[in-house]
Amino acid sequence: MTKLDQIFVSTKHWLVGLAPEMLQSLASILLSIIPIMAVFGGCFAVTTILERKGLGRIQNRFGPNRVGPFGFLQPMADGIKMLTKEDIVPFQSDKVMHFLAPIVLTVPIWLAFSVLPFGRNMVAVDFNAGILFFFAAGAASELAVFMAGWASQNKYSLMGAMRAMAQMISYEVPLVLSAIPVIMIAGSLSLPQIVEAQAGYGAGWFPQWHVFTPWGLAGFGLFLVAATAESNRSPFDLPEGESELIAGFLTEYSGFKYALFFLGEYLGLFAISGLAVTLFLGGWHAPLPILEWLPSWFWFFVKFASLIAAFIWVRGTMPRLRMDQLLNLSWKFLVPLAVLNLFVTAVWHFSSNWQSFGGLAARWLMCGGLLAAAYVLLGRSLSRGQGTPRKYTYAE
Amino acid sequence: MLGSGLIKGLAQTAKNFFGSYHDPARMVTVEYPEQKRVVPEASRTIPFLVYDGEDPELGLRCTACKICEVECPTQCIYIVKNTSKKPDHVGKMQFHPATFDIDISVCMGCGICAEVCPFDSIKMDQVFELSTADRFESLLLHKQQLAKPNSYFGKIHPTEAGEIDIRREQDKRKAEAKAKADAEAKARAAAEVQNAAANSAAPPPSPQTVTPA
Ligand code: SF4
Numbered sequence: 055m056t057k058l059d060q061i062f063v064s065t066k067h068w069l070v071g072l073a074p075e076m077l078q079s080l081a082s083i084l085l086s087i088i089p090i091m092a093v094f095g096g097c098f099a100v101t102t103i104l105e106r107k108g109l110g111r112i113q114n115r116f117g118p119n120r121v122g123p124f125g126f127l128q129p130m131a132d133g134i135k136m137l138t139k140e141d142i143v144p145f146q147s148d149k150v151m152h153f154l155a156p157i158v159l160t161v162p163i164w165l166a167f168s169v170l171p172f173g174r175n176m177v178a179v180d181f182n183a184g185i186l187f188f189f190a191a192g193a194a195s196e197l198a199v200f201m202a203g204w205a206s207q208n209k210y211s212l213m214g215a216m217r218a219m220a221q222m223i224s225y226e227v228p229l230v231l232s233a234i235p236v237i238m239i240a241g242s243l244s245l246p247q248i249v250e251a252q253a254g255y256g257a258g259w260f261p262q263w264h265v266f267t268p269w270g271l272a273g274f275g276l277f278l279v280a281a282t283a284e285s286n287r288s289p290f291d292l293p294e295g296e297s298e299l300i301a302g303f304l305t306e307y308s309g310f311k312y313a314l315f316f317l318g319e320y321l322g323l324f325a326i327s328g329l330a331v332t333l334f335l336g337g338w339h340a341p342l343p344i345l346e347w348l349p350s351w352f353w354f355f356v357k358f359a360s361l362i363a364a365f366i367w368v369r370g371t372m373p374r375l376r377m378d379q380l381l382n383l384s385w386k387f388l389v390p391l392a393v394l395n396l397f398v399t400a401v402w403h404f405s406s407n408w409q410s411f412g413g414l415a416a417r418w419l420m421c422g423g424l425l426a427a428a429y430v431l432l433g434r435s436l437s438r439g440q441g442t443p444r445k446y447t448y449a450e
Numbered sequence: 451m452l453g454s455g456l457i458k459g460l461a462q463t464a465k466n467f468f469g470s471y472h473d474p475a476r477m478v479t480v481e482y483p484e485q486k487r488v489v490p491e492a493s494r495t496i497p498f499l500v501y502d503g504e505d506p507e508l509g510l511r512c513t514a515c516k517i518c519e520v521e522c523p524t525q526c527i528y529i530v531k532n533t534s535k536k537p538d539h540v541g542k543m544q545f546h547p548a549t550f551d552i553d554i555s556v557c558m559g560c561g562i563c564a565e566v567c568p569f570d571s572i573k574m575d576q577v578f579e580l581s582t583a584d585r586f587e588s589l590l591l592h593k594q595q596l597a598k599p600n601s602y603f604g605k606i607h608p609t610e611a612g613e614i615d616i617r618r619e620q621d622k623r624k625a626e627a628k629a630k631a632d633a634e635a636k637a638r639a640a641a642e643v644q645n646a647a648a649n650s651a652a653p654p655p656s657p658q659t660v661t662p663a
Pocket residue numbers: 511512513514515516517518519529566567568569570571572
């Protein structure tokens with residue numbers, strides 16, 4: 055059992071041991087990087103095809119089913135197409151920036167994977183401020199998006215980039231604010247330790263994941279909404295809204311650079327889903343004690359895959375928001391709720407010795423009630439005036 | 451409450467997703483090369499020539515009258531009249547085309563040719579898989595490619611073909627009846643002539659031959 059659980063770790067140690075003394079640290083680094091790139095690169099290919107098929111099913115279509123068995127070789131065909139397409143650089147563009155933007159987008163996202171624990175002892179860098187590093191690396195992608203939009207010398211690109219900036223800055227706030235309660239409770243910035251904090255089972259079977267607490271549930275919801283916006287996915291895909299901006303900051307990109315942007319976007323989604331699993335869904339812990347015989351990395355990827363499926367599901371359901379609605383949602387709803395969640399978390403933390411049945415109920419009622427009331431009230435104020443015909447002041 | 455619409459939407463898409471696996475009626479897609487939708491009777495693409503019977507040469511209804519060639523707005527029909535004649539369905543001797551070409555790269559499928567043809571010869575086809583790698587020769591259809599049996603016409607446009615068949619059958623019967631009547635009349639006339647001849651051979655006593663008493 056532990057053998058299977060630790061199979062990747064022990065294989066790595068064995069392989070590193072084979073290398074000469076001098077090169078061992080280098081080998082260790084490479085053996086951490088290459089599997090991560092291979093696994094998540096593969097995930098990217100599989101996700102694109104599954105997403106297209108899933109969206110098809112949601113719309114009562116088949117989705118791609120022509121290339122290979124059931125269309126599963128479609129990503130390869132797409133890859134070949136992308137690689138062989140002409141790489142057009144606009145004459146007036148800032149050539150260096152235009153070239154650098156896709157690279158600047160993908161590199162920090164790869165870096166973000168290095169602090170995620172994929173299983174027991176399976177973290178590339180056990181960094182004691184891992185979550186901080188993760189957010190710092192994730193924020194660097196904003197720079198790349200703006201670089202792309204600015205360097206393209208195109209109105210659509212610039213508008214897309216502006217939107218992307220506004221959106222990412224607004225949603226970075228609730229994203230980080232919704233992660234802070236976890237740090238407060240776990241008392242650590244290190245992701246493996248946050249996972250450790252969710253170990254064990256209450257009453258012998260109930261998993262102690264953060265999502266099963268009032269503040270954790272609220273935080274998880276907030277985190278998912280903010281994460282969707284951060285990874286530029288529908289319904290928050292305004293920066294590349296095809297209907298109004300062609301493809302936003304991607305307008306002037308073609309061929310392999312476009313593919314890199316695409317890759318970066320999906321990797322960002324993977325990274326943030328991995329973080330959501332780590333922060334709220336108990337990381338690599340099994341949901342029930344009797345299921346613990348399955349390896350830890352298996353549980354991580356099960357949770358990870360279900361989150362990705364949820365993102366695809368949401369993408370297939372929601373229409374795109376308008377810019378003002380987008381910003382309203384962040385500043386008038388998510389941010390206040392996230393700040394309140396900090397308070398609720400503090401209450402939860404200081405009431406941790408109410409372990410009697412009545413005490414637990416009171417604790418749940420208090421924290422959950424506060425959040426639910428805030429949700430209803432904020433929601434009502436957010437949707438005030440919605441659903442009534444819109445009044446145009448100047449455009450009569 | 452905020453979010454109730456989202457849940458409703460998510461439920462709907464989930465229903466679509468799972469429904470698409472066990473309820474084939476949901477899927478509107480016709481997987482084209484393997485499955486084909488039946489085209490409606492009134493649909494039309496390019497013209498073709500109808501022939502009766504087995505032999506496309508002998509049965510071709512076209513009489514090379516060139517009305518369609520003149521009327522075609524895009525001038526994509528090219529006809530050369532043959533010197534010989536052959537009988538049509540009513541037995542009348544008619545010309546027929548030595549060459550009948552339609553350039554389907556120019557034809558716009560308007561159906562005017564089919565409307566003006568007085569011999570029910572040119573009709574609109576329903577073929578649509580016409581793409582080819584050669585844009586010159588393969589898009590110029592000759593008489594041999596254009597000629598299709600009446601049974602095919604009956605299959606793609608049953609209503610129109612049925613009416614035409616009945617009309618042609620009536621014409622044919624009328625013509626036959628007329629021919630028969632003509633033949634009878636001719637026979638009668640001939641008989642009369644014969645009678646007259648016989649009478650003249652054994653003439654009744656004429657005033658001239660009456661011997662003067
Ligand atoms: S197809 Fe009809 S209209 Fe055209 S030449 Fe033949 S008989 Fe005349």
